[in-house]
Every structure is written in C-alpha cells, then in structure tokens.
Amino acid sequence: MFFKNLTKKNKIRLIVAGVALVLIVLMIVALDLRLKTVQYEIESEKVENKVRVALVTDLHSCKYGKDQKKLVKALEKQNPDLVLLGGDIFDDELSPENTKKFISAIADKYPCYYVTGNHEFMCSDEIFLSYMNFLEEKGVTILKGSAETIEINGEKINICGIDDPTLRNVEGYNYFAGDKRTVDGKGDYDWYGQLDLIDEIAQNGNYTLLLSHRPERFEKYAEYDFDLVLCGHAHGGQFRIPLLMNGLYAPNQGFFPEYAGGRYDSGDMTMIVSRGLAIECTFLPRIFNRPELVIIDIE
Ligand SMILES: [Fe+2]
Numbered sequence: 459m460f461f462k463n464l465t466k467k468n469k470i471r472l473i474v475a476g477v478a479l480v481l482i483v484l485m486i487v488a489l490d491l492r493l494k495t496v497q498y499e500i501e502s503e504k505v506e507n508k509v510r511v512a513l514v515t516d517l518h519s520c521k522y523g524k525d526q527k528k529l530v531k532a533l534e535k536q537n538p539d540l541v542l543l544g545g546d547i548f549d550d551e552l553s554p555e556n557t558k559k560f561i562s563a564i565a566d567k568y569p570c571y572y573v574t575g576n577h578e579f580m581c582s583d584e585i586f587l588s589y590m591n592f593l594e595e596k597g598v599t600i601l602k603g604s605a606e607t608i609e610i611n612g613e614k615i616n617i618c619g620i621d622d623p624t625l626r627n628v629e630g631y632n633y634f635a636g637d638k639r640t641v642d643g644k645g646d647y648d649w650y651g652q653l654d655l656i657d658e659i660a661q662n663g664n665y666t667l668l669l670s671h672r673p674e675r676f677e678k679y680a681e682y683d684f685d686l687v688l689c690g691h692a693h694g695g696q697f698r699i700p701l702l703m704n705g706l707y708a709p710n711q712g713f714f715p716e717y718a719g720g721r722y723d724s725g726d727m728t729m730i731v732s733r734g735l736a737i738e739c740t741f742l743p744r745i746f747n748r749p750e751l752v753i754i755d756i757e
Pocket of ligand 1: 516518546575577691692693734736
C-alpha cells in the first residue's frame with residue numbers, strides 16, 4: 459500500500475536505496491576478516507577418551523591484535539590438548555615478529571608440533587634456519603619425515619609430519635626421507651620417502667595423525683594407513699560463495715579447487731583442510747572466507 463502511493467520517482471529511489479543497502483550488507487559480510495573457530499568431530503574405535511587438537515595453518519606472520527592476543531585467546535578458549543602448526547606459519551616477505559609473538563605465547567602451554575609450508579622454503583637458507591631454530595628454542599617439535607607417539611588423556615596417538623614437497627637441502631636442517639633421501643634436494647622425491655618412512659610408525663595400532671601442508675595430495679595419503687590428515691595451503695580458495703562455490707582458486711589445484719577447505723573422507727581416512735589465517739599478506743582479499751582456527755575432537 460505504502461509503495462503503491464509513492465510517485466514513480468520515489469519508487470525508483472526506494473528500489474535503488476534497497477539494492478544499495480543489500481549490496482553494502484553483502485560487502486560487509488563478504489569482506490569480514492574476523493577470526494572464527496571451526497569445529498570438527500571425528501569418531502574412531504581407536505580412541506575412547508576425547509582428544510582435542512588445534513590446527514593452526516598459514517598464519518603467514520599476519521597480525522591478530524596486539525601481541526597476537528585475538529588468536530591466542532581464541533586458542534585458549536578451546537583448551538586443546540595439543541597444537542599442530544601446519545606450515546606457512548612464517549612468510550617469505552613479512553616480518554616474522556607476529557608469528558614469533560604467537561609461538562612465544564603458546565609454546566609453553568601446549569605440546570606444539572610443526573611442519574614446513576612452501577613459504578618457509580621460499581626464504582633464504584639463513585632465514586629459514588633462523589625460523590627453525592626459533593621454533594626449537596621454544597620447544598616446538600619440528601616433524602620432517604618423523605613422528606612421535608604421545609599419550610593424551612590415556613590415549614596413545616601417533617603424531618606424524620612431513621615437509622612441504624618444495625623442501626630442499628638446507629645445511630643444518632636435517633630432514634628424514636629414509637633411503638629415498640636425495641643429495642641434490644629434489645624435494646618431491648624426498649616427500650614420498652618421508653611418507654614411506656612414517657607409514658611404518660602408523661602400523662603400531664595407535665590412532666595416527668599426519669600433519670602435512672598440502673591438501674591436493676589427498677589420494678596419495680589415502681594409500682597409507684593414516685586415520686586423520688591435517689592440511690592447509692589452499693587458503694580456502696580465496697573467494698567463496700557459501701553453498702555454491704567452495705573456493706575460486708588455490709595454489710597447486712587451480713580454479714575451483716576440490717580441496718580448498720573442509721572435511722574429506724576416503725575409507726577410514728579423514729582429511730581436514732584449514733582455510734588458514736592469512737590476511738594482510740595476500741594480494742587479493744578473502745571473500746566470504748573468514749580466517750579460521752580449526753579445532754578437531756577425536757573420540
Ligand atoms: Fe599459505
């Protein structure tokens with residue numbers, strides 16, 4: 459009735475204002491970069507008591523408030539049993555200070571495990587080594603074709619990790635690749651060697667978790683005996699349209715990436731891909747793609 463009584467000119471004005479308002483709201487929602495916590499639940503016959511894992515990937519040394527407090531508080535709120543750092547925690551261009559502040563704030567509170575991402579390997583040897591040394595000084599375990607069995611809440615869990623396939627020989631960084639280790643640092647070949655090596659550990663009957671930066675190798679992981687694979691790297695495909703498009707583009711996957719973020723199952727294996735925490739380091743903005751802290755409950 460109200461609309462009918464308007465003049466033609468005012469009807470057009472009202473429609474334009476309505477459309478503009480919808481677009482503004484959409485833009486605000488689309489460009490929202492507030493940190494969110496995403497939770498997954500995984501059931502396994504191998505685990506009776508709940509184990510809570512936090513997955514932090516692709517921080518790229520981005521800022522989350524003063525002294526990284528937004529990220530630290532979000533993590534503390536979830537009270538995880540361990541924290542897994544899935545690569546690209548540092549960036550090859552941004553100062554490492556934000557990452558260092560974050561690691562310093564959490565490393566003595568939780569068992570922390572780390573694997574490399576491609577951006578750490580894009581740093582010079584000297585810088586790369588300084589980052590690895592920093593992590594070790596803080597008590598973070600660097601998994602590089604290696605694994606540890608740890609006991610959490612009475613559950614024995616294998617924590618395995620492999621380097622990013624761009625790995626190269628850096629003097630002082632002694633990664634493992636079994637008899638496949640190359641002298642000239644052909645990373646991809648060593649990457650397969652690392653997988654073979656840790657697969658032996660996965661045979662002890664414990665729940666086995668693999669931390670690896672790369673999600674696009676899902677089918678390769680499924681050939682092994684891992685229960686849970688945790689990855690990053692895809693940054694959620696940068697642009698998303700909820701319910702319609704789970705990512706526009708991801709490195710090493712191209713357009714409309716299959717493994718841009720979320721949960722993927724193959725037989726008894728589950729892979730969870732974090733959309734990561736990169737914000738100011740990316741050339742294009744994230745759209746409908748809020749940075750995320752991932753929490754996984756295994757029970
Ligand atoms: Fe990344």
